[in-house]
Amino acid sequence: MTARRTTSPRHEVPSGDGLPPTAWAVLGLLSFPGERTGYELKKWADASLRFFYWSPAISQIYAELRRLEALGYASSRRSGPEEPRAKRSYAITDEGRTALAAWAGGAADAGPPVLKHPLLLRVWLGHLADPGQLRALVGEHIARTRGDLKEARDALARAEGTEEWSHPHIALRWSVRRLESEVELAEAMLTDLDAAGPPPGTDPSAAGQPVGDSPTPG
Amino acid sequence: MTARRTTSPRHEVPSGDGLPPTAWAVLGLLSFPGERTGYELKKWADASLRFFYWSPAISQIYAELRRLEALGYASSRRSGPEEPRAKRSYAITDEGRTALAAWAGGAADAGPPVLKHPLLLRVWLGHLADPGQLRALVGEHIARTRGDLKEARDALARAEGTEEWSHPHIALRWSVRRLESEVELAEAMLTDLDAAGPPPGTDPSAAGQPVGDSPTPG
DNA sequence: ATGGACATGTAATTTGTTACATGATTGC
DNA sequence: GCAATCATGTAACAAATTACATGTCCAT
Numbered sequence: 001m002t003a004r005r006t007t008s009p010r011h012e013v014p015s016g017d018g019l020p021p022t023a024w025a026v027l028g029l030l031s032f033p034g035e036r037t038g039y040e041l042k043k044w045a046d047a048s049l050r051f052f053y054w055s056p057a058i059s060q061i062y063a064e065l066r067r068l069e070a071l072g073y074a075s076s077r078r079s080g081p082e083e084p085r086a087k088r089s090y091a092i093t094d095e096g097r098t099a100l101a102a103w104a105g106g107a108a109d110a111g112p113p114v115l116k117h118p119l120l121l122r123v124w125l126g127h128l129a130d131p132g133q134l135r136a137l138v139g140e141h142i143a144r145t146r147g148d149l150k151e152a153r154d155a156l157a158r159a160e161g162t163e164e165w166s167h168p169h170i171a172l173r174w175s176v177r178r179l180e181s182e183v184e185l186a187e188a189m190l191t192d193l194d195a196a197g198p199p200p201g202t203d204p205s206a207a208g209q210p211v212g213d214s215p216t217p218g
Numbered sequence: 219m220t221a222r223r224t225t226s227p228r229h230e231v232p233s234g235d236g237l238p239p240t241a242w243a244v245l246g247l248l249s250f251p252g253e254r255t256g257y258e259l260k261k262w263a264d265a266s267l268r269f270f271y272w273s274p275a276i277s278q279i280y281a282e283l284r285r286l287e288a289l290g291y292a293s294s295r296r297s298g299p300e301e302p303r304a305k306r307s308y309a310i311t312d313e314g315r316t317a318l319a320a321w322a323g324g325a326a327d328a329g330p331p332v333l334k335h336p337l338l339l340r341v342w343l344g345h346l347a348d349p350g351q352l353r354a355l356v357g358e359h360i361a362r363t364r365g366d367l368k369e370a371r372d373a374l375a376r377a378e379g380t381e382e383w384s385h386p387h388i389a390l391r392w393s394v395r396r397l398e399s400e401v402e403l404a405e406a407m408l409t410d411l412d413a414a415g416p417p418p419g420t421d422p423s424a425a426g427q428p429v430g431d432s433p434t435p436g
Numbered sequence: 437a438t439g440g441a442c443a444t445g446t447a448a449t450t451t452g453t454t455a456c457a458t459g460a461t462t463g464c
Numbered sequence: 465g466c467a468a469t470c471a472t473g474t475a476a477c478a479a480a481t482t483a484c485a486t487g488t489c490c491a492t
Contacts, residue, residue, distance in 0.1 A: 020450080020451070021334070021336055021339060022451080022452085024339065024343075025339055028339070028342065028343045031343065031345075031346065037470090037471070037472090038471080038472070038473095039470065039471050039472080040471095049342075051333075052333060052335045052338035052339070052342070053333070053334055053335055053336075053338060053339045053342075054332050054333070054334050056451095056452075056453095057452065057453055057454080058471095058472090058473095059452085059453075059454085059472095059473075059474085060451080060452055060453080062472065062473065063451095063452090063473095085460065085461065085470070085471070086459095086460075086471080086472090087470085087471060087472080088471090088472075097346070100343065100346055101346040101347065104340050104343040104344070104346045104347045105346060105347035105348050105351050105352075109355070109358055110336040110337040110339070110340050110355055110358075110359065111336045112336075112362060112366075113333065113334060113335040113336065113337065113338075113400075114272050114333070114334045115269075115270065115271070115272065115331065115332070115333050115334075116239070116271055116272050116331060116332045116333075117270045117271055117331040118239055118271075118328040118329045118330075118331065119328040119331065120270035120271060120331075120389050120392060120393075121239060121242065121243055121246070121270070121271045121328070122322050122328050123385060123388055123389050123392070124246065124267075124270070124271075124385055124386050124388075124389035125242075125246045125249065125318065125322040125385065126322070126384075126385035126388070127382070127384070127385050128249065128315070128318060128319040128322045128323060129319065129322045129323035130323050133323050133325065134323075137327070137328055140327055140328075141328065144330060148330075164345070166344075166345070166414040167341060167342055167343065167344035167345050167414065168342050169414075170341055170342075170344070170407060170410045170411060170414060171338050171341050171342035173407075173410060174338060174341070174403055174406075174407050174410075175338075177403055177406060178399075178403055181396075181399040181403065182331075185392055185395055185396055185399065188392070188395060189388060189391075189392050192388045192391060192392075193388060196384040196385065196387075196388060238478080238479070240479080240480085255442090255443070255444090256443080256444070256445095257442065257443050257444080274479095274480075274481095275480065275481055275482080276443095276444090276445095277444095277445075277446085277480085277481075277482085278479080278480055278481080280444065280445065281445095281479095281480090303442070303443070303488065303489065304443080304444090304487090304488080305442085305443060305444080306443090306444075
């Protein structure tokens, strides 16, 4: 069954959907009621999309918006003189909504999630690093993740109650739980790190505090 | 002449490390005892690196190896006639090890993890999709994640026991726990999805099984 | 002999980032 | 008046993928 490519005809159409996920993400942002500027889109992406699907650079958002408009999936209008600031607002078109629905509801597998975790890369290479330094890095990560958690909970609270937003809400709930898990995972890793290479001057039988600790209490 | 930097005193040095994380990842693969080919590196990346830091395309691995060698961080040798197959094996150099240790142990923050989760993107856009289709997608994700979990556990078992590998081992343990959490998160999301939009023909009071689990023990 | 895994690479293209450039408006 | 935020873009570059091209070795 595996029509392996050796002398096979070209274009085997990877998914048939044409656009990269990022384009659908931007169009998705537009699919909720109202029109918005690229700048607003970026802020929204930072505040919620990034928790489960990264936030593109502002310059890329503008580029995607232009592409979406060229495809007829979005329309734009310049603000008139009644508005204080000159800006360009985008809205999804019917065609865009149809295309997006076809993508979102398509039978095609969503594809595996991709995780790039720089901290884990360093832990993995931990044999080259100072144990204390490594623990400090994990501590920073925990602190940052708790900050993200607060932000995600805020975003969730803002989405709460609105019925139209039930699905973004579900995605945000997933994100909150995921971030909670991220903190727990990092804390467990700290324990593993202690077991693997106790910091110099620490008595293993003393069962010291993992992160903010001073191994020598004198 | 394109002046690469127009005497701008703007706050500088994003990390000061020059190379992208992917280059360090490849060099990291090389930092463990033994020498290996690009092809072997790719397989190893698929089998373990990808659980916490994605697996680059084979062509990119070859490109990174060339860059690493040009920098003096790796050396390569062609297999002699004693070996059946012509290939090029790479090894880390002392300079490479020093540079890698400086990167891994540096005080610089590791930076935030980036997660690109195509399934969540679709759930987030769930108002455009068929509820049943969405649930099916989540089910596929759970099945795939369980498969990954098995692979990660296998990789962990292979690393078990070897003392030199304590840090890769910690990274793998984190990965296993993370995948376990991923399954739980998806199952919880299935419940949320049921609450948001019960599938047509489903009696909400019937408490049907979401996908893999049986919440009612009889 | 055929196909699959091993093995290495190039070319074209796409995707995404950072730096730069510009200017209006708001709040202090 | 000045800084911060709003707002939009371009240019240069870096990162990464896919498609292609080529060939060997091994098992059936």
